[in-house]
Amino acid sequence: MARQANPIALRLPRPTWDGSPIRPTLATIDLDALAWNFRQLKAYARAEVLAVVKADAYGHGAVPCARRLEREGAGFLGVALTEEGLELRGAGVETPILVLGGAYGDRFDLLVGHDLTPVVFRPEHLEGLAAAARALGREAVAHLKLDTGMGRIGVQPEDLPAFLDAAKSHGVVLEGLATHFANADLADSALTARQIERATAAATLMRERGLGPRWLHLANSAATVAKPDAHGSLVRPGIMLYGEMPSPRFSGEISLRPVLRWTTAITHLKTVPEGTPISYGSRWTAPRPSVIATLPVGYADGYPRALTNTGEVLVGGRRTKIVGSVCMDQMMVDVTEVPGAAVGDEVVLLGCQGGENIGAGELAAHTGTIHYEIFCGIGPRVPRRFVGG
Structure with missing residues (x-):
């Protein structure tokens, strides 16, 4: 038989909880270490730095990390989703935000209205972005995503001329050209060399058409260290901001602190x-x-x-x-x-x-995965405690 509620107890005040952790399991995030890593990368790169804070800053807490990176002078912040960008804007982050995964659905008004810059690679992106910009009385601004060999998202090089024509006809300003390396963490990658060539050729074509991109960005964490010729005008480090190298072969290349x-x-x-x-x-x-x-x-x-x-x-x-x-x-x-x-x-x-x-790499080696997944897999049930600013 179920226990009956005590009517007197129901009228008594219940203890309050302020949300602070009770279980002794937590992740401590050192924002000073994050700032240190950003400064090391900024000194190392030959370009402006876009700090990648997608996936809740790789499990480290997007809003506190973004705020600290903004204070450190990050030129851009990178997210994967419109929702991630909106979260940062809602927290008062004002740094330019690039939505690296592009737009899903038809809420281009959220992108335009909250100053979130998407990458574009499909004709409907141009149409939706242009329509939202007209409705809001704003300029339609985007970065063109080129698939040079990753095989994931992006305009195919052979389709680039037609896409540029479409962007011009819709009045979309392509202020950036981006691609993503598939094998930059591998030594002597022939594919990376071909990807650099294809991106360089695309940038040349854009300039010839009077669409010269202000921002040319190819380099992820691995290429930021290994490919100075791929730095362009913007680099996009992710895992290195959080104190891990993209591959063991880069150990000792740059001084990083675990976050x-x-x-x-x-x-x-x-x-x-x-x-x-x-x-x-x-x-x-x-x-x-x-x-x-x-x-x-x-x-x-x-x-x-x-x-x-x-x-x-x-x-x-x-x-x-x-x-x-x-x-x-x-x-x-x-x-x-x-x-x-x-x-x-x-x-x-x-x-x-x-x-x-x-380290995360040790756990990854034992489980047949990568350290990125170890960080991103630490769930929301684990409280994050932020120290150091």
């Missing part, structure tokens, strides 16, 4: 005898009397289940193994070799503790 540190704490501790199974499926069994710590974090927070029995965390400055299946909300680690481990001790999932460090 995100993901931590939790031990919430339960027990000693189990040899032969004790741990977690779903009994995929790990204690090979000796063991001290097992439970952590309040799991795959619902973005910690990959694929790290079952392979991943490591830091406890007391030491690497400790994840044992048993990573659960939705919790996981277990073997702290037998960590002297004095106790409930409440900090546990580092990503970042430094003592002389040890676990």
Whole structure:
């Protein structure tokens, strides 16, 4: 039988909650480190810097990161979606914003009315943007996206003359020409060289037609480091802003600081005898009397289940193994070799503790993915705490 509500208790005031974290799992975002990385890139590049803050700034928190990058003098901010740009405008960000994924649907009025510049690559983009600009009494401004070899979005080089004619007839000002490299993180990529040639030829054609783009941008993070000849007038670093190189081969090329540190704490501790199974499926069994710590974090927070029995965390400055299946909300680690481990001790999932460090690349290597996905996968259930400005 269901428990009946107490009518007296219903009239009593309930404790209030200010939204501050209760569970000891959070991601700490160092905005000073973000600013440091931006300044390193700005000094390194031969062009203006467009700071990519799409996908919630790669999981780091788009609004606080964008505000700090604006203070540091970013020439542009890059988002993937109109909605992401609107979020930044709603938070008071005034820096020019480029919508790198182009427009979806027919809400070009939102782009024009909120000073969001889209990339264009389909005839309907030109039509919709021009119509919205006329209705709002504004100028239709866009960057042309050229597909030089990525095979994703963009005008095909052979279709460029007709697209330029259409842009001119609709009165759309193409202030930029953009393309995206497919293999810039690979050494001696022949495709990257061809992509540079195609983009250069397109820029020449635009100039010959009196449509010379003010902004020519090709370089992502990898090309910003590896291809100075591809810097154009604007570079678009993403992962490097957040303290990671796009590929291990770039290690040492530029001094970066990690921006995100993901931590939790031990919430339960027990000693189990040899032969004790741990977690779903009994995929790990204690090979000796063991001290097992439970952590309040799991795959619902973005910690990959694929790290079952392979991943490591830091406890007391030491690497400790994840044992048993990573659960939705919790996981277990073997702290037998960590002297004095106790409930409440900090546990580092990503970042430094003592002389040890676990980077996103390490987690990615264990799970068959890339560090971009590790960052972006840290879910909204993990509170972000911003430090350093």
